[in-house]
Amino acid sequence: QCNMIKIVDLYYSLSGNKSITGRVGTSTTTDLYISSKVSTAVGVITVPNIADNAFEDDAILESVHLLEGITSVGASAFKGCTNLNSITLPASLSELGTRVFSGCTKLSSVEVAEGNNNFCTKNNMLLSADGTTLLLCPATQTGRIEIPEGVTTITSGAFEGCTGITEVILPSTPSSIADEAFAGCTTLSKVYANGAEPATLGTDAFKDCTIDEVWALNSLSMQAYARTDWANVGNSLKFYYTFITDANDPNKVTIYNDAALSDLFYAMNDSESGLTSAQTIDLDSNIRMKT
Numbered sequence: 001q002c003n004m005i006k007i008v009d010l011y012y013s014l015s016g017n018k019s020i021t022g023r024v025g026t027s028t029t030t031d032l033y034i035s036s037k038v039s040t041a042v043g044v045i046t047v048p049n050i051a052d053n054a055f056e057d058d059a060i061l062e063s064v065h066l067l068e069g070i071t072s073v074g075a076s077a078f079k080g081c082t083n084l085n086s087i088t089l090p091a092s093l094s095e096l097g098t099r100v101f102s103g104c105t106k107l108s109s110v111e112v113a114e115g116n117n118n119f120c121t122k123n124n125m126l127l128s129a130d131g132t133t134l135l136l137c138p139a140t141q142t143g144r145i146e147i148p149e150g151v152t153t154i155t156s157g158a159f160e161g162c163t164g165i166t167e168v169i170l171p172s173t174p175s176s177i178a179d180e181a182f183a184g185c186t187t188l189s190k191v192y193a194n195g196a197e198p199a200t201l202g203t204d205a206f207k208d209c210t211i212d213e214v215w216a217l218n219s220l221s222m223q224a225y226a227r228t229d230w231a232n233v234g235n236s237l238k239f240y241y242t243f244i245t246d247a248n249d250p251n252k253v254t255i256y257n258d259a260a261l262s263d264l265f266y267a268m269n270d271s272e273s274g275l276t277s278a279q280t281i282d283l284d285s286n287i288r289m290k291t
Helices: 219-226
Strands: 004-007 010-013 019-023 031-035 037-040 042-044 065-066 086-089 110-113 119-122 125-128 133-136 142-146 165-172 190-193 213-216 237-239 252-256 263-268 269-274 279-282 287-290
Touching: 110 119, 213 219, 219 237
Parallel strands: 031 065, 065 086, 086 110, 142 165, 165 190, 190 213, 213 237
Antiparallel strands: 004 010, 010 019, 037 042, 119 125, 125 133, 252 279, 263 269, 263 287
């Protein structure tokens, strides 16, 4: 039994932590089916792991199907697969490394097989099965993105390279946004933060974004965000505060004002006076700080 063998399109390492290490350089397969079962001279061997960086920068791949028996995918395993548009994860998968699909700029679909107890999809995003950890948003998502309620952690690179996202609605639950979670979201300009307390930001969490508005729930939350690293997520950043009044109509908000801040804000439709009471407006409308 040798340490490395070649089976059709793939290389398998059979020593130590048995793993799939990549594919043969002459392979031109665009739709790749990856099995954990390897037939050798001594019988069938199970190779359940995909190694770190195994398929990195493979520009030929368009779809990947991980077959039942694969249990782990290493860090950056499919990083930079610029033509990869879909991935299917098996029920047996229990572990995903960091930034597995970073730089997969055409990725639009991630499917999780029925029966997987570790991962799920919601709002076309990949989450841990309990819904607390957001692992991936496919890079082809556009417009306003709503992160599901219950998410507490947004992992490193989860939204990296989502250049079509313009607005993000955070749930009330996030406690941390990891390093470069939204890096390269070059058209992201607004964040609606529904948590009363600011989520902790990792290094360069919003690197190369163009955020100019952060909306908080109320004046106290707004001040809390403004006193943390959130104050540095944009070059011309303004903070606002809102309260979404109708869960079925997230375009409607109530703008709250209190005595301490009554002279700080203008309503765009009433630019000569501060807000003196709650009023409902469209999110596409705006309020701005007095200067």
